[in-house]
Amino acid sequence: MRLFRRKRRPDDGDRARTQLDTSHLEEFVRTRIGVEAYVEPQTTVTEHTVILIATDGEWTRRRVDGPAGAYRLGQRLGIPVYDVARVGYPQRKRDYDARQRIKRNRD
Secondary structure, rough: OOOOOOOOOOOOOOOOHHHHHHHHHHHHHHHOOOOEEEOOOOOOOOOEEEEEEOOOOOOOEEEOOHHHHHHHHHHHHOOOEHHHHHHOOOOOHHHHHHHHHHHHHOO
């Protein structure tokens, strides 16, 4: 008997970037100002992802086909792409998250 065997759903962790993910990222860039992309590394729980952060700190995250896929996406959309492991998240994202927490606590 295996104690720590993980049950996997058919789409668990193996799903490649879909057209919906790409469409969402394109829409975010089209409707926000000053968007930058930050490539996030793969972990034991998640695939490679890219987080797009606008000037006001609003952000969205979607799966990508590895770091190369994120850089291709950035080039196609005309936005800068950074490696979050090297540069970290910008302060404006943390400020946005803090504002959202305050807003949720008020409601």
